[in-house]
Amino acid sequence: MSVSKRDELLAKFFSFEGKPSALDGINVVEISKSNLVGSMVGGLLRELGAEVVKVESPGDSTREISPYGARIKGVGIPYLIENVGKKIVHLDLENEKDREELKSLLLSCDVVIDATKPGYLDSIGLGYRDISSKNPKVVYLAISPYGHFSKESKELCNIPDSDLTAQARNGYPSLIGNPSVRPIPLRAGIWAAWSMAAICAVTGVLIALYERLRSGKGQFIDVATHEALAAVHQFPIIVGFLFGRSRPQYGFIDYILYPFGVYKTRDGYITIATPYDTDFRAFLKLINRWDLEPDWRYATDRVTDDVDRIVELDKEVRKELSKFSTNELIKRATRRGFLPEAFRRLVGRPIIVRSYTLKETLSEKHWYIRSSLLKANINGKEMLVPNSPFRMSETPGRMPIEKLKEHL
Amino acid sequence: MSDYFEYVERLFKGGEKREPPLKGVKVIEMTHYVYGPTVGAVLAQFGADVVKVEPMGEGDRFRLGAVWMRMFKKGQLQFLTLNANKYLITLDARSRKAREILLKLVAKADVFIENFRAGLLDAVGLGYLQLSKINPKIIYVSCSGYGQYGPLSRAPSFDVSAQGIIGVAMKSGWPDVDEFYKLPDYFGDYFPAMVAAAAVISALYYRERTGKGQYIDISQAESLFRFFYDITYLTLTGEEIGKTGNVDPLAIASGIFATSDEKFVAIAIMDEEQLLAISRAMNIDLVSQYKDKLRSKECINELSDLISKWVSSRTLDEIMNYAKTYGFPASPVFADFDVYKDPWRWERGSIIEFDDRIYGKVHIPVLPIHLSATPPKIKWLARPVGYHNKLILKKWLGYTDEEIKKLEEEGIIGYWDQAPGMCPPDAWDIGNDPVFKGEKDECE
Numbered sequence: 001m002s003v004s005k006r007d008e009l010l011a012k013f014f015s016f017e018g019k020p021s022a023l024d025g026i027n028v029v030e031i032s033k034s035n036l037v038g039s040m041v042g043g044l045l046r047e048l049g050a051e052v053v054k055v056e057s058p059g060d061s062t063r064e065i066s067p068y069g070a071r072i073k074g075v076g077i078p079y080l081i082e083n084v085g086k087k088i089v090h091l092d093l094e095n096e097k098d099r100e101e102l103k104s105l106l107l108s109c110d111v112v113i114d115a116t117k118p119g120y121l122d123s124i125g126l127g128y129r130d131i132s133s134k135n136p137k138v139v140y141l142a143i144s145p146y147g148h149f150s151k152e153s154k155e156l157c158n159i160p161d162s163d164l165t166a167q168a169r170n171g172y173p174s175l176i177g178n179p180s181v182r183p184i185p186l187r188a189g190i191w192a193a194w195s196m197a198a199i200c201a202v203t204g205v206l207i208a209l210y211e212r213l214r215s216g217k218g219q220f221i222d223v224a225t226h227e228a229l230a231a232v233h234q235f236p237i238i239v240g241f242l243f244g245r246s247r248p249q250y251g252f253i254d255y256i257l258y259p260f261g262v263y264k265t266r267d268g269y270i271t272i273a274t275p276y277d278t279d280f281r282a283f284l285k286l287i288n289r290w291d292l293e294p295d296w297r298y299a300t301d302r303v304t305d306d307v308d309r310i311v312e313l314d315k316e317v318r319k320e321l322s323k324f325s326t327n328e329l330i331k332r333a334t335r336r337g338f339l340p341e342a343f344r345r346l347v348g349r350p351i352i353v354r355s356y357t358l359k360e361t362l363s364e365k366h367w368y369i370r371s372s373l374l375k376a377n378i379n380g381k382e383m384l385v386p387n388s389p390f391r392m393s394e395t396p397g398r399m400p401i402e403k404l405k406e407h408l
Numbered sequence: 409m410s411d412y413f414e415y416v417e418r419l420f421k422g423g424e425k426r427e428p429p430l431k432g433v434k435v436i437e438m439t440h441y442v443y444g445p446t447v448g449a450v451l452a453q454f455g456a457d458v459v460k461v462e463p464m465g466e467g468d469r470f471r472l473g474a475v476w477m478r479m480f481k482k483g484q485l486q487f488l489t490l491n492a493n494k495y496l497i498t499l500d501a502r503s504r505k506a507r508e509i510l511l512k513l514v515a516k517a518d519v520f521i522e523n524f525r526a527g528l529l530d531a532v533g534l535g536y537l538q539l540s541k542i543n544p545k546i547i548y549v550s551c552s553g554y555g556q557y558g559p560l561s562r563a564p565s566f567d568v569s570a571q572g573i574i575g576v577a578m579k580s581g582w583p584d585v586d587e588f589y590k591l592p593d594y595f596g597d598y599f600p601a602m603v604a605a606a607a608v609i610s611a612l613y614y615r616e617r618t619g620k621g622q623y624i625d626i627s628q629a630e631s632l633f634r635f636f637y638d639i640t641y642l643t644l645t646g647e648e649i650g651k652t653g654n655v656d657p658l659a660i661a662s663g664i665f666a667t668s669d670e671k672f673v674a675i676a677i678m679d680e681e682q683l684l685a686i687s688r689a690m691n692i693d694l695v696s697q698y699k700d701k702l703r704s705k706e707c708i709n710e711l712s713d714l715i716s717k718w719v720s721s722r723t724l725d726e727i728m729n730y731a732k733t734y735g736f737p738a739s740p741v742f743a744d745f746d747v748y749k750d751p752w753r754w755e756r757g758s759i760i761e762f763d764d765r766i767y768g769k770v771h772i773p774v775l776p777i778h779l780s781a782t783p784p785k786i787k788w789l790a791r792p793v794g795y796h797n798k799l800i801l802k803k804w805l806g807y808t809d810e811e812i813k814k815l816e817e818e819g820i821i822g823y824w825d826q827a828p829g830m831c832p833p834d835a836w837d838i839g840n841d842p843v844f845k846g847e848k849d850e851c852e
Contacts, residue, residue: 220781
């Protein structure tokens with residue numbers, strides 16, 4: 001099958017119209033009370049077709065959380081993206097009557113997302129033990145900084161959640177940055193810890209729903225944002241066990257591959273990865289530095305905890321790359337065309353890709369052909385909103401932007 | 409009523425336990441490195457039977473991907489953990505006979521996972537359209553950089569390239585330094601992999617009710633777009649946020665600050681209630697002072713600077729005590745070894761000491777998704793290349809010893825090269841391993 005024919009066929013295959021959703025008929029009640037990560041979990045479940053009721057209490061600050069406070073008709077960007085398509089119910093949890101209303105919601109739903117302070121719902125008689133005794137089928141997801149069990153969960157339950165503090169406890173900022181420039185831990189520039197915790201929580205809920213089909217019973221799921229990232233990545237734990245110490249900030253270097261990262265060219269930036277030795281050797285040829293080959297031929301030469309040694313090589317590589325334009329490098333890297341895998345291993349082909357600014361990214365046609373980004377028209381202004389990443393042929397995930405107007 | 413935290417603890421440590429949630433689900437994965445294998449890892453830790461097909465000899469290249477090239481008893485411990493609970497077999501997909509075996513396995517499977525370049529498996533007859541003819545109920549997930557169709561779909565991808573193409577690689581760094589740092593530890597692989605795992609489980613749920621399988625197309629790019637609020641911000645304001653150092657532009661004030669005892673603390677004030685809390689701790693009325701310009705660029709910087717100064721004359725413990733007492737987000741900044749030693753993780757069971765039949769005692773992570781009745785579990789570490797060939801051919805397909813011997817002689821199936829990462833540990837006794845011989849399952 002030709003590439004274009006395959007493309008056409010698949011585009012049809014992954015169309016959205018007239019298809020069911022995986023979680024049709026599942027009712028979710030989300031109580032996130034000023035904690036956005038709870039809405040991120042609810043947002044993903046909504047894309048899979050669940051009916052999500054978001055319980056909003058007075059003073060819920062998630063409306064305000066937005067880059068530099070940017071608002072669209074009074075609400076922030078994350079609030080809009082995560083909550084569009086949910087049913088918002090305003091309930092004051094400090095009010096007896098409203099609590100009764102919440103209780104009836106909880107007793108009839110399939111999934112509860114509890115992103116409140118650990119123990120809070122229990123203290124008002126609406127925690128897992130109260131709900132599950134009358135609604136044994138309930139899947140109860142708790143998402144919080146330190147979890148709902150362990151000594152520290154109790155000790156630190158008063159500390160609210162944030163992505164930055166979750167990154168810190170997961171050891172992430174200690175790996176980022178260049179110590180020769182500024183030897184300070186550096187934050188990952190996206191919500192890495194919250195995103196990972198949210199997708200872990202969604203996975204947990206889906207597992208529990210699947211299991212419920214067999215057992216008829218729900219269960220308690222506990223996800224801690226300050227725990228998830230490092231446990232999924234595994235590296236910090238394996239490194240700690242094998243070496244009995246931590247990796248330092250490595251700047252541009254990686255621990256298992258070289259080169260692997262962002263590099264500056266004469267007129268922009270590229271990312272480079274050379275997974276095979278042959279890729280690295282091909283890379284040396286294309287930057288006209290075959291003279292480096294004898295000393296750096298094998299991965300074992302290029303990957304060591306002796307950082308200073310690799311920095312020497314890195315300096316040479318950077319110097320050379322700054323002489324080329326981005327286009328020239330990409331042309332040189334792809335001039336061999338798409339090699340069959342077996343030949344690729346022999347000949348080598350470094351993976352060199354332009355590092356886009358966001359503006360450049362958004363001008364790429366690919367995202368619109370695939371509906372990766374959706375155009376939403378609000379107040380005559382066109383905005384882009386990411387589509388659901390769940391591309392499924394029978395039960396496509398959906399970002400319900402057509403409901404944006406109802407919300408505003 | 410007993411203490412809430414004790415109640416939840418009892419639920420997790422001693423409460424009702426049921427059968428593994430994915431018991432009986434059969435999975436075939438043709439995967440390498442991190443992205444594809446992580447999808448299988450999630451399913452395997454929740455009880456699915458996962459068969460991983462590798463090329464003979466070298467196997468998955470991640471077998472060599474040890475941090476600083478440090479092997480553990482000739483194995484790559486991260487590979488061994490990521491591929492725990494899986495059955496490792498080899499088949500040379502170039503041979504017709506091997507493909508026939510693979511198709512027989514697929515006919516019995518519920519899920520198929522792959523993370524090769526888009527279109528590659530179609531070309532060798534193992535794409536969705538081909539496999540769904542043999543097994544219409546199959547759930548087939550392709551994990552790629554930019555998706556299975558569209559002009560970029562054939563572009564090469566690797567964690568960092570996807571970060572580059574969607575602009576995430578330009579997000580981490582200092583605003584005043586002309587350097588960009590990738591997200592470390594293959595976030596661009598692990599995060600999309602978790603998206604793919606969630607998609608697969610939702611498809612299993614749908615199939616259980618309707619009997620229908622499907623094709624799933626997960627891309628690194630679309631997964632990373634999902635929580636990348638900068639996109640909407642750019643189209644709303646025309647401004648690109650770029651790199652902002654340790655300041656989170658979504659917070660009222662934030663940073664990673666040096667304490668008086670030469671440690672670092674991360675603080676992020678997400679809303680006014682938390683600003684009020686830290687104001688009380690600092691004993692300054694920040695709320696009324698800054699109320700009118702909260703969340704503006706200057707205000708975020710000014711407030712962050714004030715907090716920085718306040719932190720600099722206090723110890724980490726003092727700051728954490730304030731955070732507990734008044735209620736604002738703060739955390740010490742851990743490094744690898746702190747994470748590994750963290751008693752909190754050990755108590756919760758997201759790090760365990762595991763005693764493996766072949767590799768002995770190791771300390772490894774478990775999925776941080778705690779389910780009270782059906783928790784994730786590690787049952788065995790990954791094995792050398794081709795280790796489960798005999799077991800799977802016998803158990804799944806009913807092959808006899810003679811038939812297997814013939815396949816070995818013809819080179820249809822094979823075993824490890826004698827090199828670290830692929831081969832067994834020195835102490836392993838090949839003659840006395842009933843699992844390797846296919847006489848006994850791993851957990852019998």
